Amino acid sequence: MKNLFITIFCLCTALFSSAEQGNFEAIRKCRPHLENVNPELPASQMIRLDLTQGDWSEEDRKWSFQEDGTAQVVRKTKKGSYTFEAYQWDVKIHEAEPILYLTTLKNAHTQHYFVSQTCDGVSLSNVRNESSIQLNFEDEARLKADAAKRSITGHWENVLNKTQLSLLFPNQEEGLLMIRAKLSFDFNNDGTFSQILDGEKDGILKQSKGKWAVSKDGKFLLLSQLSNGEADRCIPIQYLQLDELVLRQVLPQAGVTESDRGLYFNKL
Numbered sequence: 001m002k003n004l005f006i007t008i009f010c011l012c013t014a015l016f017s018s019a020e021q022g023n024f025e026a027i028r029k030c031r032p033h034l035e036n037v038n039p040e041l042p043a044s045q046m047i048r049l050d051l052t053q054g055d056w057s058e059e060d061r062k063w064s065f066q067e068d069g070t071a072q073v074v075r076k077t078k079k080g081s082y083t084f085e086a087y088q089w090d091v092k093i094h095e096a097e098p099i100l101y102l103t104t105l106k107n108a109h110t111q112h113y114f115v116s117q118t119c120d121g122v123s124l125s126n127v128r129n130e131s132s133i134q135l136n137f138e139d140e141a142r143l144k145a146d147a148a149k150r151s152i153t154g155h156w157e158n159v160l161n162k163t164q165l166s167l168l169f170p171n172q173e174e175g176l177l178m179i180r181a182k183l184s185f186d187f188n189n190d191g192t193f194s195q196i197l198d199g200e201k202d203g204i205l206k207q208s209k210g211k212w213a214v215s216k217d218g219k220f221l222l223l224s225q226l227s228n229g230e231a232d233r234c235i236p237i238q239y240l241q242l243d244e245l246v247l248r249q250v251l252p253q254a255g256v257t258e259s260d261r262g263l264y265f266n267k268l
Contacts, residue, residue: 030119084234243267
């Protein structure tokens with residue numbers, strides 16, 4: 001009886017260990033960023049590495065998981081504009097199952113998902129209902145995004161006309177939009193930024209601070225946690241070369257020309 005108990009205990013321990021560590025040999029062959037990772041790592045750590053090092057898409061959304069525990073989701077609407085959601089995330093093991101904890105920064109609402117990895121991507125199944133999310137793995141090098149981040153880091157300025165101001169600040173009072181103003185950004189190495197709108201005659205009209213990042217495909221500038229309470233912004237990068245940066249405004253408004261949609265910045 002004692003030997004039977006020991007056998008059962010060892011079997012249960014082995015099963016739990018297998019669930020925690022997992023056999024990720026097949027997954028490692030599908031993911032270039034996991035080729036040199038120890039396959040005996042705990043499942044939670046392996047999933048974290050997979051999410052942070054990979055590029056992920058889900059229908060009309062792009063997902064980016066950062067090593068600091070934040071995540072960004074960029075979505076393209078039917079009108080051609082873009083929305084941006086920011087999250088906190090983590091992966092933990094509960095009863096031998098890997099669970100993704102996803103919390104919105106806007107209202108601190110947390111959802112829990114069972115995590116399953118395949119060569120095609122990562123499947124997320126909501127713990128409390130039958131909804132699911134399929135994140136498709138995109139085998140794209142991150143060099144473009146890293147290069148964009150290095151190029152954007154620094155001080156940028158642009159003089160805006162009334163139409164451009166209305167696009168950039170759609171909820172601003174009319175009086176502010178009757179003037180030309182200089183918009184400047186300081187994008188810092190630590191992921192923080194400051195923004196100043198300086199009137200030609202009235203001095204500083206508007207300023208804010210927050211977090212910035214570049215999407216993993218290098219196509220979008222992501223601004224979040226703005227100190228002035230404005231919504232997170234996802235701005236397409238239309239052009240980036242040396243000391244020239246063009247950010248495209250896609251908000252649909254009548255009478256807006258293509259030239260007004262492009263905000264041209266010079267790096268100083």
